[in-house]
Amino acid sequence: MRRTWLLGRVSAYLQFQRKRLEDILTLGDEQLITLWANRVRDGLEHEYEDFDRSRAEGARARAEAAGLELVCRCDAAYPQSLLRLRTPPAVLHVAGGMARFLELAQADPVALIGSRRATGYGQEIAHALGRGCSASGLCVVSGMAIGADACAHRGALAAGGHTVAVLAGCACAPYPKANSGLHGKILASGAAVSEFGPGTALRGWTFIARNRIIAGLARLTVVVQGRADSGALSTAAFARGLGRPVGAVPGAVSVGQSEGPNQLLAVGAVMIRDAQDVLNAVFGAGVRDAESAGRAGLGSGQVALLEAIANGADTAGALTRAGVGGRQMLVILAELELAGCVRRAAGGRYIVTA
Numbered sequence: 001m002r003r004t005w006l007l008g009r010v011s012a013y014l015q016f017q018r019k020r021l022e023d024i025l026t027l028g029d030e031q032l033i034t035l036w037a038n039r040v041r042d043g044l045e046h047e048y049e050d051f052d053r054s055r056a057e058g059a060r061a062r063a064e065a066a067g068l069e070l071v072c073r074c075d076a077a078y079p080q081s082l083l084r085l086r087t088p089p090a091v092l093h094v095a096g097g098m099a100r101f102l103e104l105a106q107a108d109p110v111a112l113i114g115s116r117r118a119t120g121y122g123q124e125i126a127h128a129l130g131r132g133c134s135a136s137g138l139c140v141v142s143g144m145a146i147g148a149d150a151c152a153h154r155g156a157l158a159a160g161g162h163t164v165a166v167l168a169g170c171a172c173a174p175y176p177k178a179n180s181g182l183h184g185k186i187l188a189s190g191a192a193v194s195e196f197g198p199g200t201a202l203r204g205w206t207f208i209a210r211n212r213i214i215a216g217l218a219r220l221t222v223v224v225q226g227r228a229d230s231g232a233l234s235t236a237a238f239a240r241g242l243g244r245p246v247g248a249v250p251g252a253v254s255v256g257q258s259e260g261p262n263q264l265l266a267v268g269a270v271m272i273r274d275a276q277d278v279l280n281a282v283f284g285a286g287v288r289d290a291e292s293a294g295r296a297g298l299g300s301g302q303v304a305l306l307e308a309i310a311n312g313a314d315t316a317g318a319l320t321r322a323g324v325g326g327r328q329m330l331v332i333l334a335e336l337e338l339a340g341c342v343r344r345a346a347g348g349r350y351i352v353t354a
Contacts, residue, residue, distance in 0.1 A: 001056035001072075002048070003029060003090035004195065009044060010036045014205045021208050022238075025087035063197045066172045069098035079105040082216040084242055089195030089213060095171040096191035104162055104190065109139040110278055111214050111239075113232045114148025114224035115257050122225035122257055123151045124343075124353050125249050129222065130155025130163070132275025135291040138282070139164060141217050143210060144179055144186070148224045148232075157185055158340055165192040166214045168206040175202065208234055215239040220282050222247040222272050226260035233260050236269075245281055247272040298341070301325065305332050306341060306352060314349045 006029055007014070013036050017024045027035070033045050063070055071078050073088050079102065082088045094101045112129050114122055126148040130140045134156035142149040144165040156163040165186050169175050171194040174183035186192060194200075195209065211231060215221050215238035223246070226232040236246045247270040251258025265271060270281045275290040298306070304324050313322040316330065325332050333350065336342045342350045 001059045001091060002051045004197065005051055005055075005059065006032060006048060008196065008200055009047070011201060011203055011205070013039060015203045018205050018208055021205055022086060022212065025209070059197060062199075063093055066170070066198045068093045068095055068170075068172055068197065070094070071098060071102075077102055079217065081105065082213065085212055085216045085238075086241070087212065088216070089209075091197075092193055092195060093171050093197050094191055094193050096187035100162075101164065101191035101193060104139040104164055105217055107139050108219045108282055109141045109164065109217050110282065111141045111218035111221040111235065112148070112152035112224060113142055113214065113221065113226075113235055114152075115226040115230055115232065115260075116145050116147040116149075117257065118147040118151070118225045119255065119257055120345075121251070121255075122148050122249075124351065126151035126224045127155035127158075128353055129224070129249075129272070129275060129278065131159045132290055133278055134159035134161025134163070136275055136279055136288065137161075137291075138278070139190070141166060141214055143167070143207075143214060144175070144182065144192070146176055146178065148226075150179055150182055152224070153182060153186060157189070162190040164190050164217070166210050166217070167192055167194045168196075168210040169200050169202045170194055170196055170198050172198065207231060211235040212238045215242060215244070218244070220245050220247055220270075220278060222249065222278065223261050223264055223269075224249045225251060225257040227256055228259040228263055230260045233264070236264060245270055247278065247281055249273070298339070301328065302332055302336060302341075305329070306336065309342060309350050310352045314351070316348065 010032055033048055036044050060070055071092050073090055110133055114126055130152035133140055140152055140156035140163040142152045153163045163186055171192040174180040211234050215235050221236055221239040223232045223236055239246050248261035248264040249272050251261055279288045279290055308319055308322050308324045313319050319325055319329055343353055345351050
């Protein structure tokens, strides 16, 4: 608890050390205090000495009052995958249930991450991957940011599976606030986790610190979209530092958001096109087959229409000429839209999303 307090106390210093944050976080408490004291003489060393058991218990009580459960890295229950990080979080603050989080952390989680400014293509792929991975029994881990992260979480929830959000601030405080509803749904069946407790200020470095936890939890880290300087690339770098596989979704070379994934593919990342590619990367080719969450329970007419759209008959006119759907074609298309299997795009085109 004292280590967590100390990181918050020197947060202003860490904000200017983002490029070498991992190295800074490997420093012991005394070294961190010395670095701070050389810049600002404000009695930090005395505050540190005064942080005794009673203050630690007070911090824990405030976290528990906010609905959080805590596990320290000295605890045998602490996720073993995170202990392989150079800088494992001293304390994990969990919302949604510690037992459930620890179970999910041991169940081959897959990280699906990407840009906050994901294109329509990126959002669709993130949602489809989240849905397909979840339907196939994998826990989806992401950062709950607007864009690709949120779509991956929503895809996992749409398949009735579990997902874990790793936050840069307190796990009980949704960020961004626009995703408050998503945060609540995640906690209903999964968990949110952070190394920081209530009242922690969000800074640029806390997002980088968050990224190492995402990589540390995941068996495979998949970058859906992101520019070459995207935070998603820092998560991929953490994963590689752990010796774990990195996947990337290929994108058009003319699209800026494809820079990051295409760059990763150029240096040996696994190409990810669908949930089956994810399962092959995690378990080996042919070991496990992906389940189709989007087509479970669909009738033969609906499946036929989906297959026709996937094969290029992506407008009402093209579907009519292909002879699928009959008089009920428009009704079936509406049903598929409501089920989240297709969406309408510009020009009256339909795009398969599951």
